Amino acid sequence: MDITGNTIFIPGSTSGIGLALALAFQERGNQVIVGGRRTAELERIAAAHPGLDTVRIDTADPASIAAAAAEVLDRHPDLNALIAMAGIMRAEDWRRPEGFLASAEATVTTNVLGPIRLIGAFVEHFQTRPDATIMTVSSGLAFTPLRATPSYNASKAAIHMLSESLRLQLEGTSVRVVELVPPSVRTELMPGHSEDPHALPLDEYVAEVMGLVESQPDAKEIQVERVKFLRYGEARGDYDQVVAALNGNERANR
Template sequence: MNISGNTIFIPGATSGIGLALAVRLHARGNTVIVGGRREDRLTAIAGEHPGIHTVRIDTTDADSIHAASRAVLAEHPALNVLITMAGVMRAEDWTTPTGFLSTAEETVETNILGPIRLSAAFVEHLRAQPEATIMTVSSGLAFAPLRATPSYNASKAAIHMLSESLRLQLEGSSVSVLELEPPAVRTPLMPGHEENESAMPLNEFIDEVMELIESRPNATEIQVERVKFLRYGEARGDYDRVVATLNATDPHGR
């Protein structure tokens, strides 16, 4: 993915990593469209960041994705990058008889079906562009589980394998598949997470991501240094230590 000169749609970018990435990409000379459910947040973003476009989209709703994709492509026919940023992270307790299933279902709906539906809505358009990118967003927890968030871990593992598989299917086309793998980052993804001292500061994370995109335009995975502890535990042969360390020090980590 080139660092500039793109037209980029980022659904789920009204806060946290998505918004920070949208602002940085816009500053690097890209046309950026931010998508989200809340009209008040979209209005605020448009006012605070002149030049960034907005569109309402609910990535848990197939009809909303379809309508938003038509609107985005009608207004921005040069669109060549889709970043499937939308996601939720919720704690679950599977040792209780009730109370976790609805959370698990919401997580799967948002974190797996959302990116699948978004990619399906845009893939044919992207294949018609000279150069295009689908950027998925998994997590370090795709590779090492956090005890508190079983369905989130599983959803991000699914996104990793979806990314690997789409890359194989789209090989030889104009569309590259790039997977962003965040570690724990100080965002409002979970309550209290913005104050989590063990998580990576958001600006520091975005600085490193932008540097990696610029220096490695043909990369398939964007991994800041902090996520490699989680990402490569199994390959290094210390997976059990990684899982123990993760769950001992970061009960609300990503």
């Protein structure tokens, strides 16, 4: 993916990694469209950051995705990049059905069906562009499970394999599939997570991501150093130790 000169739609970018990436891409000369559910928050972001466009979208709602896609393409027919950022992460207790079922269903709807529907809304258009990028967002937890979040882990593993498969299907077209693989980052993805001393500071994470995008324009996965501990445990042969470290509240993201 080129670092500049794109028109990028980022659903789920009113806070956290999504908003930080939106601002970083804008600073590098890209037209960025921020997507989110809360109209007031979108208005605040647009006022604070002139030049950013905003579109209301609920990625758990197929009709909202379809309407937002039509709005984005009407206003930005040169759109050539999608970063499917929206996601939820919830602790679950699978020992009791009432402890996980509603959360699991919501997680799959947002984290798996949301990106699938988003890609479905734009993939035909992207194939008409000379150079286009679909960026999916998985997680280090797609490769090493966190005990507390079974559905989140599974949803991100699904996104990893979806990315791998789409890359094969779109080979020979103008569309690249790039997978962003975050480690634990200090955001409000879960309560208290923004204060986690073991998580990577948001500004450090985004700076490293942008450096990788610039230096590795043909990368299939964007992996900061911190996530490789989780990403490659099985390949290194220390998977069991990585799982134990992550779930023993040790410093796993080293």
